[in-house]
Amino acid sequence: MPPKPKTALQRQQIRTAILNAARDLFVERGVEAATMREVARRMNFSATAIYLHFKDKETLIRELCTTDFLTLAHELRAIETIADPIERLRLLGMGYVQFAITHPNHYRLMFMSPQIVHDTDSSSTEPDNPEQDAYASLYSMVVDAHAANLFRAELINPELIAQTLWAGLHGICALEITMKNDKCIAWCDLTERVALMQGALMRGLLRNHGTTTQIR
Amino acid sequence: MPPKPKTALQRQQIRTAILNAARDLFVERGVEAATMREVARRMNFSATAIYLHFKDKETLIRELCTTDFLTLAHELRAIETIADPIERLRLLGMGYVQFAITHPNHYRLMFMSPQIVHDTDSSSTEPDNPEQDAYASLYSMVVDAHAANLFRAELINPELIAQTLWAGLHGICALEITMKNDKCIAWCDLTERVALMQGALMRGLLRNHGTTTQIR
DNA sequence: AGTTTATGTTGACACTGTTAACTTAACATC
């Protein structure tokens, strides 16, 4: 294994190769299956070579999730073009749930694991974290709907509304990921649960709680 | 350390002593801080002595959570005496959230960690698991309310309603536990979030969506 | 007294993440 000085591009290629190798293990069997040593093994590296490219396992996995979540955020960008604020919110929620269900390990690590303290001043070069990104787009949609006077009069704080909508969908995703195989509970169909959550929350939050927003 | 044959009572005392020692570490610094070796150290046991009383770490911690959750379930029993089904549901939700926030590590392990497959036939002697217990009491309350014709006409499945209510509150608890220190998000007051979630879901699910159920 | 048995302890195995010290090949400079 001859060491040659690598150009910046080559170095980046190795980084993404490591990320891909780690992802294979990660998406399939979770964080603790994605061993640093196993990743190195698959790269034909020695166990410690990974540390030349990533500070530690934490940052490796975290960076992996970050990039994947950012691609999601960009995919969901198309939804922002939809005119009707309510329909926009509904579709955003659907996309969110869909991602959580198809990438449970990513979701678990981003939203269901103890967070890094995320000190403000640290390495300075990570201004856009995906969770903020996702929440920000939800929030902006809520602000739009609020500006259009669509919410009930008492609801004066868009932030509170956004956090409630998020919590509702997160609850469904989290329970599905964690307990879908729990035989003690007769789980209803996932899409039914999502539809009812969205329908009920909308009906509970919106001003004209009548015919337009229908609970299926 | 002289080994004497222990009576069943003594054996049970040792078990609970181990559980208590483990709980100290667990509630304070989480699962991975509750090391088998550290528990043994605090008991003045050798590292492997714990395994004479518990099959492995998994079952130790799981049993710890189970008992604590069951005591919660019994505390919440008082709520069942409340006459108004809606108020009953509301208080149950409040108690649930309160427990989750004051025992975040318990909650995390019970509802936010990959579940054991919980094969039906195993050791046979664990019929009442607390998550089923909690869900069962929620479900029975929903059934009552449903029998009293309080829900909207379209909502014919109490199970679906119960799971939606659970998911809503679980979402709040889970986000609070995982991300309360995330500075990227301007979290609203927790009790406000709970109140809005309960109010909105109730308004969205109940039949008379008018003056009685007020969103604060 | 001698045997059995529950209750422990010691030592070990196979892992993990991670750091320190060493090796090697490619480049820049005198």
Place this chain on the structure above:
DNA sequence: GATGTTAAGTTAACAGTGTCAACATAAACT
């Protein structure tokens, strides 16, 4: 061209972890 510098990678090691197998011991039973 010989020399040094340095990035890239290796091996060895440390301090942990959960857990099992083999051994020890003291009480109880026959």
